[in-house]
Amino acid sequence: MNAAANAQSTGYNFAYLDEQTKRMIRRAILKAIAIPGYQVPFASREMPMPYGWGTGGVQVTAAIIGPDDVLKVIDQGSDDTTNAVSIRKFFAKTAGVETTTETKRATIIQTRHRIPERELTAKQTIVFQVPIPEPLRFLEPRETETRKLHALADYGLMHVKLYEDIARHGHIATTYDYPVEVAGRYVMNPSPTPKFDNPKMDMSPALQLFGAGREKRIYAVPPFTKVRSLDFEDHPFKVQTFDTPCALCGVENVYLDEVVLDDRGGRMFVCSDSDFCEERRAEGHRGELSGEEPAFLKTAPAVEGEAT
Amino acid sequence: MYVAVKGGEGAIDNAHALLAHERRGPTHIADLAPEQIESQLALAVDRVMAEGSLYDPALAALAIKQSRGDLIEAIFLVRAFRTTLPRFGASQPLDTSAMAIERRISATFKDLPGGQVLGPTFDYTHRLIDFMLAAGVAPPPPVEAPAETEPTPRVTDLLDGEGLIEAETATGNEDVGDLTRTPLDFPANRDLRLQALARGDEGFLLALGYSTQRGYGRTHPFVGEIRFGEVEAEFVPEELGFAVPLGPVAVTECQMVNQFHGSAEVPPQFTRGYGLVFGQSERKAMSMSLVDRALRTREFGEDVVAPAQDEEFVLSHCDNVQATGFVEHLKLPHYVDFQAELGLVRQMRTEYFARQEELKEAAE
Structure with missing residues (x-):
């Protein structure tokens, strides 16, 4: 569907936002790419979904998406989470673009809380929905102060916080929202992805854009940019590990979700990235429970772009 | 389950259909006209216009009907509509x-x-x-x-x-x-x-x-x-x-x-x-x-x-x-982060009990 036909059928401009607004957001995105990890203020609009539910990511996606793009939206790693479904429908309706659940087919991936397991390519852009863009926010609540700290590259507070973790627990007790340093300069919040995903940001061939609607900030990690998780020489950064492989596809070394099976302590661990898991099962991989998977985990054939 | 299982799309559509049904209420009671809200619940309309920052009583009344009387939801509807309107400029100061x-x-x-x-x-x-x-x-x-x-x-x-x-x-600064x-x-x-x-x-x-x-x-x-x-x-x-x-x-x-x-x-x-x-x-x-x-x-x-x-x-x-929006976003699934915290709390508990065990052995 071309843009004009789309405007006629929905009453809204292509991808909802008017062109002036898109231009304003693109300028913020360009600035963000030029200063990796720096939070660029932008005139975030009120969107037809609530603040805190992905309005920043939606605005970034709306500003960069074109009619030929193929969009994937995930929440918690899955395409079928209710809010991911809702955002995907929003773009299917307002932009008429093709949507997909397959990571490898997508040109734009909007995400909340995860980075897909499959390595992204230079032809892809990943858009993160960010609730609190400021990595120092819970150490210093004032924006006026944190902007100064960033300007001076004064990240002592953060190092003290990590050190105190070690002093108290013997290790750093931050499991998601784990702060990173981008291109050797700005300390950045990776959005609340689990720290498991931090290494995927480092030297990624894909453009990584971050949108925080309520807080009115956009930031970016350009392709092939150094992203280092903060740590100490004697306490190097470590990602989470899981004791068991995925119960459905048998894969190891990916991020798993714990699914409660009964009220007697029964648990299974399955891939958080649902597309990755499906693809492996289609290739014939089997986990220990895939023979007798619960009905609610059975995959229905994905029907996309037919929302009315 | 509302989580990341297949079927989310149908569940959302059904939930919204149920909402529309509940909004209408029992059909033997007359449907509420936005004009009634505008004239008889005028102060609710005023609040929605003020905090929605859009002066349009009819639209605010409709928003109140759509939101089933939830005024913050109505304000949100008006704001989301307002943001799509072209902006011509600023009015003269009100006298x-x-x-x-x-x-x-x-x-x-x-x-x-x-x-x-x-x-x-x-x-x-x-x-x-x-x-x-x-x-x-x-x-x-x-x-x-x-x-x-x-x-x-x-x-x-x-x-x-x-x-x-x-x-x-006036500062002289007209902008x-x-x-x-x-x-x-x-x-x-x-x-x-x-x-x-x-x-x-x-x-x-x-x-x-x-x-x-x-x-x-x-x-x-x-x-x-x-x-x-x-x-x-x-x-x-x-x-x-x-x-x-x-x-x-x-x-x-x-x-x-x-x-x-x-x-x-x-x-x-x-x-x-x-x-x-x-x-x-x-x-x-x-x-x-x-x-x-x-x-x-x-x-x-x-x-x-x-x-x-x-x-x-x-x-x-x-x-x-x-x-x-931000308070209610806590309703969204957070189980990826929660999984990370579960792992951490389990690890810290293991360490805690190991320390207790050591202390006990040392005491004996």
Whole structure:
């Protein structure tokens, strides 16, 4: 569907936002790419979904998406989470673009809380929905102060916080929202992805854009940019590990979700990235429970772009 | 399960169909017309217009119907609609002294030019549930009087004549900020602060204003004046170069007069707190003017010691559409983060019990 036909059928401009607004957001995105990890203020609009539910990511996606793009939206790693479904429908309706659940087919991936397991390519852009863009926010609540700290590259507070973790627990007790340093300069919040995903940001061939609607900030990690998780020489950064492989596809070394099976302590661990898991099962991989998977985990054939 | 299992799309559609069904309610009761809401729940409509920052009573009434009476949800609907509208520019400053007054009271003077006009108010009603309303008894017709045609000067203008109150003059800078078009930066100017407060949540501002009265940033306020009525809004289109009327808007204006002891540069005089909201809402206009004055603390060289005086705190948290979105986003699945925390808590518990075990062995 071309843009004009789309405007006629929905009453809204292509991808909802008017062109002036898109231009304003693109300028913020360009600035963000030029200063990796720096939070660029932008005139975030009120969107037809609530603040805190992905309005920043939606605005970034709306500003960069074109009619030929193929969009994937995930929440918690899955395409079928209710809010991911809702955002995907929003773009299917307002932009008429093709949507997909397959990571490898997508040109734009909007995400909340995860980075897909499959390595992204230079032809892809990943858009993160960010609730609190400021990595120092819970150490210093004032924006006026944190902007100064960033300007001076004064990240002592953060190092003290990590050190105190070690002093108290013997290790750093931050499991998601784990702060990173981008291109050797700005300390950045990776959005609340689990720290498991931090290494995927480092030297990624894909453009990584971050949108925080309520807080009115956009930031970016350009392709092939150094992203280092903060740590100490004697306490190097470590990602989470899981004791068991995925119960459905048998894969190891990916991020798993714990699914409660009964009220007697029964648990299974399955891939958080649902597309990755499906693809492996289609290739014939089997986990220990895939023979007798619960009905609610059975995959229905994905029907996309037919929302009315 | 609402989580990331297949079938989310159908579940969402079904949930929304159920919502529409519940909204309609039992069909033997007449469907509520937006016109009824607009005329009979007018104060709810006013609040939705004020905090939705869009003057359109019919649209606000429809939003209230759509939101089943959830006013913050209705405000959100109006805001999301507003954001799609083109913005032509800023109106001329409203001349509230030319207001067609429906209500006007001053707590600082017993009588004054223009007089005290009670108008439609809950004040001095006894808060007894009126069972006659349920019976549908028509009220007696109100007493009528000829409309006042002379402009009614504002109390602050009367004080201004004597230099007793700080002068409020145009800065000469005609460009008014617009916090819906540029991200708010701190420190914010008063134009942006007042914009934020005018859109701000009534309950939040009420509580903050109340806190200043209880000593958390006391400002010694007097209600110089509250007035409510219609004012003509005017706009200067670039191609014409002169002001043309856009139509009347009903607004409530509150001018709070506050004691000030003066400083090295300024003689003792009264200072102002200002509140202006769409429609009739004295609670909101008064709260706004209390908070406006409190936020001027730094301007008067006073110390910021209370929440109501803290610009970043007040302006960052007064918007109920932002607040409700972020509070309610906690409903969204967070199990990826929670998984990370589960792993950590399990690890820390293992370490804890191992330490306990060691201590026990050492003791034995």
